[in-house]
Amino acid sequence: MTGRINKTLGLLIGAYLLVFLQSHWQGPRLWLGFQPDLTPALLVCAGLTLHAGHVSTSAMLTGLWLDSLSANPLGLSVLPLFIAGWAVFTFRDLIMRDELVAQFYLGTAAGAAVPLLQVWLLWLVGASPLFGWEMGVWWLINALFCGVAVPVFAKFVKLLDRWFSHPLHEPNSWPNENRQIVRGKH
Amino acid sequence: MKGFFYKSQQTAVGAVLLTVLLLLVMPESARARLKSAIGGLFLPLIGISTTGQVALESIGQLGASGSESSPTKQVLGQASDVPPSLADLQMENARLREEINQFRDANDWERRIPWESKLVRVVGRDPFNWWRRIKINLGSNKGIRFNQPVISAKGNLVGRVSEVGPLTSWVVLAGDPNCRFSALIKESRSQGGIVSPRQYSSDPRVVELTYLPNDVELRPGQAVVTSGLGGGFPKEIPVGQVVDSRVSKDGLYVEARIKLHANLNQLETVRVLTRY
Numbered sequence: 075m076t077g078r079i080n081k082t083l084g085l086l087i088g089a090y091l092l093v094f095l096q097s098h099w100q101g102p103r104l105w106l107g108f109q110p111d112l113t114p115a116l117l118v119c120a121g122l123t124l125h126a127g128h129v130s131t132s133a134m135l136t137g138l139w140l141d142s143l144s145a146n147p148l149g150l151s152v153l154p155l156f157i158a159g160w161a162v163f164t165f166r167d168l169i170m171r172d173e174l175v176a177q178f179y180l181g182t183a184a185g186a187a188v189p190l191l192q193v194w195l196l197w198l199v200g201a202s203p204l205f206g207w208e209m210g211v212w213w214l215i216n217a218l219f220c221g222v223a224v225p226v227f228a229k230f231v232k233l234l235d236r237w238f239s240h241p242l243h244e245p246n247s248w249p250n251e252n253r254q255i256v257r258g259k260h
Numbered sequence: 261m262k263g264f265f266y267k268s269q270q271t272a273v274g275a276v277l278l279t280v281l282l283l284l285v286m287p288e289s290a291r292a293r294l295k296s297a298i299g300g301l302f303l304p305l306i307g308i309s310t311t312g313q314v315a316l317e318s319i320g321q322l323g324a325s326g327s328e329s330s331p332t333k334q335v336l337g338q339a340s341d342v343p344p345s346l347a348d349l350q351m352e353n354a355r356l357r358e359e360i361n362q363f364r365d366a367n368d369w370e371r372r373i374p375w376e377s378k379l380v381r382v383v384g385r386d387p388f389n390w391w392r393r394i395k396i397n398l399g400s401n402k403g404i405r406f407n408q409p410v411i412s413a414k415g416n417l418v419g420r421v422s423e424v425g426p427l428t429s430w431v432v433l434a435g436d437p438n439c440r441f442s443a444l445i446k447e448s449r450s451q452g453g454i455v456s457p458r459q460y461s462s463d464p465r466v467v468e469l470t471y472l473p474n475d476v477e478l479r480p481g482q483a484v485v486t487s488g489l490g491g492g493f494p495k496e497i498p499v500g501q502v503v504d505s506r507v508s509k510d511g512l513y514v515e516a517r518i519k520l521h522a523n524l525n526q527l528e529t530v531r532v533l534t535r536y
Contacts, residue, residue, distance in 0.1 A: 097385060129272065142298035149280050208459075
């Protein structure tokens with residue numbers, strides 16, 4: 075439990091810092107011409123490692139923080155982020171979640187799906203965001219960024235877990251010295 | 261019970277759906293207050309980053325003033341035994357003259373305009389690429405009000421204040437779908453409306469001037485200024501210049517692409533017109 079709380083706290087602090095950087099660090103916008111959004115990658119990471127309650131908490135807080143710094147209606151980003159995290163959480167037992175390639179594909183898919191869902195929801199609520207074909211290129215690059223970000227975030231979560239959690243005690247796991255049959259000479 | 265709460269998938273899904281539903285049915289004013297409160301959670305980080313930025317700038321200035329390669333210092337005999345070359349001195353002279361001219365322009369401009377303004381620092385931007393908004397470091401406690409015009413430090417139009425919090429405010433930039441205003445061609449006095457570009461452009465300086473009369477004579481490079489109609493912006497604020505033009509699809513009016521004078525991607529300080 076402690077490990078999970080540490081992971082959740084780590085993810086939430088990471089999300090808070092990420093949202094702040096996306097809003098206040100102008101470097102990527104000047105170099106790339108657009109601001110990458112890596113929050114879908116964070117939710118994929120949450121879906122891969124955390125429980126249902128933690129995934130929903132991460133999606134709600136990250137979405138609310140993002141929308142509070144944006145012209146989006148408050149709460150609009152919650153649902154797309156939650157869907158991304160929840161889809162990964164639901165099928166995580168069927169995928170090789172520790173493989174870098176799998177993490178990359180999951181991140182890319184989430185990075186592509188979340189902005190589409192956000193724009194679709196914006197249209198549903200009657201907002202008229204700027205839109206054009208040029209954004210398609212950015213959407214693709216952003217999806218790739220998310221793909222790259224998932225293994226990085228996953229590695230970081232593992233590191234945090236190792237630093238702040240006790241190792242699990244598993245008495246029946248193999249090799250267990252207490253249960254080994256030691257053969258003597260006779 | 262605690263375990264059930266965390267492990268129950270139905271509870272997790274239900275909580276998210278309920279939150280989204282509550283936020284959607286919430287009255288607009290309450291939602292705006294909640295948004296402002298949640299955005300306020302980032303104020304400590306904004307404070308830290310602004311302080312850090314100012315400290316870095318002052319260190320940079322100290323470093324620049326401490327530089328021993330400056331020909332000015334070399335002239336004063338403080339730094340090097342090697343006398344500066346004539347080319348070095350001429351370059352330094354040109355740089356200093358340019359700086360003086362910039363300060364003089366800013367000072368003249370401030371004296372010339374009939375409006376009262378407040379110089380504010382840009383502390384953030386909308387994280388989503390489909391909106392064009394910036395966050396400034398002053399709010400209602402310093403006299404910032406809804407819809408006040410915002411111009412660049414050199415006096416070119418930037419946008420208007422769209423949301424005001426107690427300590428910070430949001431400015432919607434020209435080119436955003438939510439920032440439309442009346443403008444005119446300075447030469448011919450033909451009036452139209454500045455709107456966001458129909459197709460998204462990576463250059464945030466390109467906007468559209470639409471609903472111009474069919475008989476208007478447009479040439480690239482013609483100056484565009486605010487018309488003062490509608491009361492949102494005072495008259496004659498420089499907006500940009502004409503890039504090209506075309507007749508609308510239905511042939512009823514002319515549309516022109518305008519390149520804004522203000523570089524909206526590199527705004528660090530802007531002026532909010534508090535009385536105009």
